[in-house]
Amino acid sequence: MIVKSFKDAIKQISNIIEIEKIAVYNGNKVKFSNFEHKEMNKIFRSIETALNNIGFDIECQELEIHNGNKLLKFFLNNGNILVIKFTTDQIINKMIINDGVSAIFQFINT
């Protein structure tokens, strides 16, 4: 995946068929969201709070919410959080998605 900017990274990952929604948070504010829910800021802050309360050095890297049909996956990177809602419970194009996620994190503060 060749990516030139944050906007480009979002566009490319959004085109992957199994991705339904995406939102990105840079530890301070929501940089992008196409979720219908308007208060994604609160969602990200509550995830941050929960992770800060874990204690112990378990170093959370990824977090998934399953309902049996769909998957909500949170990717964590140095205080940045990216959440993707998938149309299925299992990720098929894992490598392309991981590339896209890395690209978003790479350009998140540019």
Next chain:
Amino acid sequence: MDFEIKKIKDIMFIKQGGILLFSLIGLGDKSDIISSFLEAIKSFSYELDEFGEIRSINLSKFTISYYCKNPAFYIIAIHESEIPLQILSKFLDKINSKFLERYSEEVIIKWDHNTSIFEPFIEQLKNEIQDFSKKYLLTPNKLIYKLDNQLKNRLFEDKQLLAISYIYEDNVIQTELNNNLKDYELQVYISSPYYRRTILNLGQILTSIGKILLKSQNLHFIIKSRKFYLGIKQIKDFYLGIIGLDYNSIKNAFIKI
């Protein structure tokens, strides 16, 4: 009381030396034989190793738990084996304190075999059992969950699956560990308050987020950490926590449970 008595079959207070002070259900003319027998088991256990405040002997259909905290007397609970010792211990702590509020150690030492002095306490004890039963054990929809042994063995056939815990909102925790779990750091983590708090906090927050963003009620969560995967699922009034080294082990366990 019948329903409650199913789980706790009897509570006995026995004077050190083996004389029965009283029994909740009343033992009639067998009381001396039974209390002497229980005293003998206690003495024998003491010979085997150091006897702590609480010690249980599992029999085929029920368990006898000894609570020995006072020089003058000890308490025996005869109960169904499924009551976790941690919960029973709290309950026995409470009734021990209530008993000492009414009768000093000196009263017990100088006791003149007049059982009627214990009658007010026996009534209080029945109420305490009822409260305990309601809180922890016996209302049909709040039964302490216990993993079926066959299912547990089947789950732990997967060597990557390390521990299964049930965490109640009132902080009661029960954990089944796989014999395979050798990682000391991980064992410490599982037995720490952090683990309990992690599961409760994440369980509650992820449930709320899942309801909003996935618009579903029936959810489970998988967290990837540096060392292991942690699965969380809310079932009725408790959270199930599963720790494994492999993502699929967690997913498969959720399907089987």
